[in-house]
Amino acid sequence: METQMTLHRASRQNASTDPSSTSQGLSQIQASCRRLADAADAEIERALNGDLQAEEFLASAHQIRGGQ
């Protein structure tokens, strides 16, 4: 689902209603961060459980790039 760009929304708000300057805004930010963290957990799990361990991935990626 396409969301509206943060900047578009923020630009319609004046300084006094900046999300981070009100308690409602703060709780919205916290809720967004929690949703992001939850989704990140699943993605981290997937990203780190590939064929290669993290260290092996970094080493192989480095090697294939020719180690410039």
Added chain:
Amino acid sequence: MAIFKPRNSSPQPIRFVEGSDVPATHLMGFEQEMALCATKSSGPVPDLEILLKKLCEIAEESLIHLRGFGDSGIFIANGGRLYVDCLKYEYAGPECSDPDEMVKYLLAGERILAALASELARRTGLDDAGLYRCNVDYVGSATWGAHESYLTRSEPSKLSADLIPFLAARVITAGAGGFRPLTRTGCTFTLSPRAWHICVPMSQSSTGAGERGIFHVKDETLSTGYHRLHVLVGDAICSHAQNWLKFATTSIVVALADAGLHPAREMALCDPVDALREFASDPTCKATARAKSGRQLSAADIQRHYLKLARQHMHADWMPAWAAMAIEKWDAMLRQLDGAPDSVATCLDWAIKYRVFQSHIEKKGFDQKWLRNCTHLTDFLRCCLDATPSAASLSEFSPELLLNPRGPVRKIVSQLAPFLPSRAMEWGQLETYLKLRSELFALDFKFGRLGEKGIFNCLDRAGVLDHRVAGIDDAQIDYAAAHPPALGRAKLRGEAIRRLHKKGSRDVSNWTSVFDSGNGMLLNLSDPFIAEEIWSKKGNPNTACNFPF
């Protein structure tokens, strides 16, 4: 007021300042370097050079294109260019006239490249092949650039003082996030890993280690009558909104400088490189740097100074038509950054990564403070190893080596042991730290992978990000993959490429011309705003001289 000078029936006429040939339309472009990585379970992965060559072959087979003159890759139907440089695959977008277009053509290129990488894996029997917007290599010292170009009337060298403070300060709005590179043991978050590859305020070089500058004085105009400011202090970023803001704000600041306003008069920094790194080190965006005026300035202070000037001149006839809208968005973002990092955690790459890394660190039972302590400890041990003659040549940095009762740093290890508990540390965690460090680096590397496997793209699909630019949709991106922008020479280049490609001849292109070998005709594109195809008779550029255009 600016007036419109439609030179032909172009749908969006180019704006010119009244009574002059100074364009109010601001052309800009970008180049993005990417790392190609591949895995194969059965047998060795072919050399990078072989894979890149194969990738180029696939691009030539599958895309409408003309060969670049010499050995310079291919120019494709959207007016952009694909090529290999220093073992890095690069996409240079066509010249664009507004930030919407820049984002569209950036995303279009990334879509093309993701498809090419998938096809490479399929054809070469690899388990996986991907292109990564990774910015830095955490194992070695390689770095991948995301460069920008802005058309100016002034010689770039005359704009350096006006732009350096802005380019240092824009890291809080344009940083990709990651970890400080070029460290063998540390794990310190930064708003921009590339900032540590920028070592001098100004440079001629864009590639040499220790030589890259905040301001690039190169003036390869690639046009007649204009100059091209080449910006190399920048990261490859995924957020559409962040890319939009990066292109828009930089273009506006370049316009202020190009108009002779000297926007940085009160903002000159004592040590711009140090300031860049200070700003890049603080996710709250409150870090300050000393200005020559004696004031301590935060990155937001510096940006607000430019913003104020931009607002004062937003209706000037040399300002782009989209300036007023961009200024509002810029202002909003600076206010939003007051609550950084959380307030921008779903829209700026560095802040998204900060939250992702934080999540992983906490899941492992640690926090940033512990990571910082481990960084200090391991950096210190690495220095001790380097200072120990018998161990200085050891590249390995393992718990086995460090904790070996007969190892080279055994005395230091035993002397430090009593101090660790007060910092919630113990020697047994050394291995855990090094593993976590590798995982965080790998996450950063995989964050910007093109295509559906990239972490950023996965989070986007999960609907937890807020980074889209209203009005830029999938259909427009697909269109931009195959068609050039609506105005300027990129339009003519793209149209000529599409027409000539059908002939399958030895026609060639570069940024300033297209050569039709069949008819011996040359399309001169040295005027960036040219709106009409004017062909003239020429010899074959491949045989006539080294540089025919």
